[in-house]
Amino acid sequence: MPSVDKDIAMPEEQDLSERPTRESSVLPNNDIAVDTNEGDSACGSGDDNTTVEEQIVNNVIIVREEKLTTDVEFVPVGSDLSSSSSDLEAAEKTADQDDRQRRDPNEVDWDGPDDPKYPMNWPRWRKSWIIVILSVLRLLMWANFSPYDDLPLPLARLQDSQKLTCITLDTLSISIFMLGVGAGPLLFAPLSELYGRNLIYHLSNFFFSISSVGCARAPSLKSLIGFRLIAGIAGSAVISNGGGTIADIVPKESRGLITTLMVLGQLIGPVIGPTVGGYVSQGVGWRWIFWLLTIVSGAFTCLGFIFLRETHPPTLLKWKAARLRKETGNKLLYHKGKSSVPQKQLFMEACQRPLRMLFTNPVIFMVSIYIALVLGYAYILFTSFAFVFQQQYGFGEGTTGLLYFGIGIGMLVALVWMSRYSDRIFAQKERQMGRSKAEFRLIPLLYGTFFIPVGFIIYGWAIQFHVYWVVPIFGTMLMGVGTVLALVVTQTYLIDAFTVHAASANAANSPIRCLAAALLPLSGTSLYDALTFGWGNTMLALIALIFSVLPWITYRYGEQLRARYTADTK
Numbered sequence: 078m079p080s081v082d083k084d085i086a087m088p089e090e091q092d093l094s095e096r097p098t099r100e101s102s103v104l105p106n107n108d109i110a111v112d113t114n115e116g117d118s119a120c121g122s123g124d125d126n127t128t129v130e131e132q133i134v135n136n137v138i139i140v141r142e143e144k145l146t147t148d149v150e151f152v153p154v155g156s157d158l159s160s161s162s163s164d165l166e167a168a169e170k171t172a173d174q175d176d177r178q179r180r181d182p183n184e185v186d187w188d189g190p191d192d193p194k195y196p197m198n199w200p201r202w203r204k205s206w207i208i209v210i211l212s213v214l215r216l217l218m219w220a221n222f223s224p225y226d227d228l229p230l231p232l233a234r235l236q237d238s239q240k241l242t243c244i245t246l247d248t249l250s251i252s253i254f255m256l257g258v259g260a261g262p263l264l265f266a267p268l269s270e271l272y273g274r275n276l277i278y279h280l281s282n283f284f285f286s287i288s289s290v291g292c293a294r295a296p297s298l299k300s301l302i303g304f305r306l307i308a309g310i311a312g313s314a315v316i317s318n319g320g321g322t323i324a325d326i327v328p329k330e331s332r333g334l335i336t337t338l339m340v341l342g343q344l345i346g347p348v349i350g351p352t353v354g355g356y357v358s359q360g361v362g363w364r365w366i367f368w369l370l371t372i373v374s375g376a377f378t379c380l381g382f383i384f385l386r387e388t389h390p391p392t393l394l395k396w397k398a399a400r401l402r403k404e405t406g407n408k409l410l411y412h413k414g415k416s417s418v419p420q421k422q423l424f425m426e427a428c429q430r431p432l433r434m435l436f437t438n439p440v441i442f443m444v445s446i447y448i449a450l451v452l453g454y455a456y457i458l459f460t461s462f463a464f465v466f467q468q469q470y471g472f473g474e475g476t477t478g479l480l481y482f483g484i485g486i487g488m489l490v491a492l493v494w495m496s497r498y499s500d501r502i503f504a505q506k507e508r509q510m511g512r513s514k515a516e517f518r519l520i521p522l523l524y525g526t527f528f529i530p531v532g533f534i535i536y537g538w539a540i541q542f543h544v545y546w547v548v549p550i551f552g553t554m555l556m557g558v559g560t561v562l563a564l565v566v567t568q569t570y571l572i573d574a575f576t577v578h579a580a581s582a583n584a585a586n587s588p589i590r591c592l593a594a595a596l597l598p599l600s601g602t603s604l605y606d607a608l609t610f611g612w613g614n615t616m617l618a619l620i621a622l623i624f625s626v627l628p629w630i631t632y633r634y635g636e637q638l639r640a641r642y643t644a645d646t647k
Contacts, residue, residue, distance in 0.1 A: 078216035082240040108238065135479075155238060158172040185398040186413040195328045195491035196388045204326050206384040208335060210377060211315050211322065212342040217374045218258075218312035219346025220353070251460060252595040253302050255307020255506065259591025262317030266584030269318045273392035274325070274580075275385055281314035286371055293367035303325045317587060320572045321580030330571060331515060333499030333518070336569040341492050343564070345485060347459055353480050438642045440635050441575065444567050445586035451563040453593035454529065458484060459554060460598040465610070470546050483550035483607030487557025495521065495565050515574035517630045517637075522566040528559030531617035537614025571630075574639060 134393045187195050268278045273444075288311055291304035320338050323343045387393055391414055398412035418426075434441050462480055466472040472480070499521060506517040535554030538544075568583060575582035606614045 081193055083628050099508040115124075121191055161452065182408045183407070183411060184413050185394060185401060185410055187394070192367045194393065196327060196390060196393070199326060199386075203384075203386065207322065207386065207388070208339060209325065210381050210384060211278075211319050212339050214285075214312075214342070214374070214381070215313045215339065216342030216346040216349070216432050217370060217377065218610040219284065219343055220350030220370065243392050250302065250305055251456065252599055253303045254309040255456070255591045255595035257306045257311075258313045258316065259309075259587045259589075259595070261310040261313030262584035262587040263431050265314040266317040266321070266580040269314075269321055269389065269580050270391075270426050270578065271450075272386045273389045274318050274322055275319060275387040277314050278381060278385055280358065281311045281379075282374070282381055284311035286375045286378055289374060291369045293364045293371060302415060309602075313587070317584040318580050320568055320583040324572050324576050325390060329513075330500060330504060332572055333503060333569050334496050334573065335566075336563050337492055337495045337499060338358060340561070340565050340568065345354075345488065347455070349485075352479060427581075430581045431585040432588075434575075434578070434581060435588070438585075438639075440631060440638050440642075441571070441582060441585050443627045445573065445589045445629050447624055448563060448567055449577070449589040449593035450624050451529065452590050453597035454533070454556070454621065455484075455560050455596045456594045457601040457617070458556065461605070463542060464602055465605075466546070469540055469543060480546075480550060480553075484553040484557035484560075487554035488561045489557075489559035490527075490554075491558040492565070495561065499565070499569070514636050515570055516632050516635045517569040518573055519566055519628055519635075521564050522628045523602060523632060525559055525562030525566070526628055527622075528555045528562070530621045530625070532556035532559065532622065535616040537618075540612045540614075541609060541611030574635070617639045 109491060118587060192198060265277050265281065283306055288304050289309035292301060292308065295301035295304055323332055323335055323339065353369075354363075357363075357366050387396075391412070391548075394412035394414065397411050398415075402408055402410045435443065457480070466480055499518075502520050503517050506520065507513045510517075532552045532555030534552070535550045537554065539548040539552060567586075571582040571586075572579045604616075607613070608616060
């Protein structure tokens with residue numbers, strides 16, 4: 078019986094140690110070629126024209142020899158060396174069965190790749206309910222920063238005593254809210270990877286609704302700002318953990334579409350909020366903005382308790398192992414992937430992971446910087462619309478709210494385009510290159526980076542020269558397109574690039590992103606006062622153009638950088 082040379086080098090690009098399904102693959106007809114003489118074929122011809130099937134089989138035999146010490150009888154090469162695809166599939170199924178037989182009987186895993194309890198295999202209606210509920214909760218969270226100019230007398234007196242203008246008060250409220258949105262994911266994302274998504278969703282949704290009640294009944298400016306901070310922290314869970322949920326239940330080829338639909342709520346919220354808030358404030362007072370948010374968010378929180386299901390696979394396996402231990406009385410059962418590290422240490426490592434990923438992984442850092450700039454610019458627009466159009470065009474409060482639909486239409490156009498073509502572009506690039514990598518997700522953004530600087534130039538100079546108001550609104554539409562491309566593309570990219578820790582990867586950019594969204598709007602009106610609308614927006618456009626190189630660098634070198642700094646994401 079021939080022996081297998083253990084010194085044969087394995088191809089570097091194939092990590093067969095992580096592919097248990099092929100460790101003991103033997104074709105059904107036993108036509109296996111074995112290299113026993115320093116790379117010569119089993120027939121001794123030494124011919125280099127080895128077929129793909131031969132190479133795969135050689136690899137399988139080597140792995141089997143490395144892992145198993147039992148003797149295996151190999152049949153010499155027959156005439157049917159290039160096996161059919163059906164033979165290979167049968168061999169892989171046989172290997173799967175052998176692997177399950179050799180596995181530790183106390184290890185609890187899924188009941189095969191078609192296990193209906195595995196989140197990827199859930200029915201479409203269940204996945205759809207989860208996506209819809211999370212999308213609406215995102216919309217409500219972002220609609221929560223509606224302006225409220227019609228302050229009651231106690232707050233108005235406090236406002237005057239602190240020499241705060243109405244514009245400063247609105248901007249301060251949004252900035253405090255965004256600080257909460259930036260801080261929350263640093264805790265919620267790692268906790269969801271330890272204890273599951275659902276628990277975090279339910280708790281955060283509940284406290285978001287409670288904080289809206291607090292805002293509605295706030296007796297002072299300080300209490301109002303405090304509840305706004307709590308609302309930002311609680312509402313951030315649906316943002317940071319949404320990417321993780323998508324990674325749990327949506328296959329890679331469909332993630333572009335689903336991410337687009339989920340981001341829809343995040344982008345439409347800031348448009349609907351000021352529009353509805355302006356009319357509600359005029360009609361029944363600013364407090365009813367928050368009462369309305371309380372009613373709607375409370376309703377969807379209840380729907381979440383009914384329809385949201387745990388999607389985190391490791392958490393589901395942990396529950397399955399606990400149930401089986403109780404049913405069988407076997408205390409030795411444990412779930413696949415269970416760590417021997419103490420729970421306290423796991424918790425500390427999980428909480429540190431987002432910041433560690435941000436400051437040690439250059440891919441996440443570059444993406445975070447660009448997203449921070451884009452969102453900061455978007456909130457400069459949101460917080461300055463009322464000031465700009467009331468001063469330059471004499472619009473009223475309610476009419477000013479309608480102007481947000483300009484940027485909203487741009488966002489909607491980009492969302493429709495992304496929903497149709499994002500996954501197609503990714504699949505086409507995969508076929509063209511013959512392989513898959515997460516950086517292919519960035520292709521739409523590479524050319525979309527120019528929408529924001531062009532939009533700012535049109536917007537700024539049209540306002541400067543009092544051009545008909547449709548022209549600056551067209552500029553905001555272009556900025557809406559660029560904003561959507563940046564948010565959807567980068568979020569989908571982070572999900573594909575850091576699937577296991579997708580929630581932490583998305584949470585990693587929250588501090589910089591939300592810090593920019595909190596601070597940049599505070600300088601918006603000062604910038605326009607110092608440089609005028611034309612030159613102020615031109616400066617913003619030039620900065621955006623400079624930072625547009627970051628997506629190109631990530632596309633070109635992202636794969637190498639991720640491979641080099643992979644240890645920092647664990």
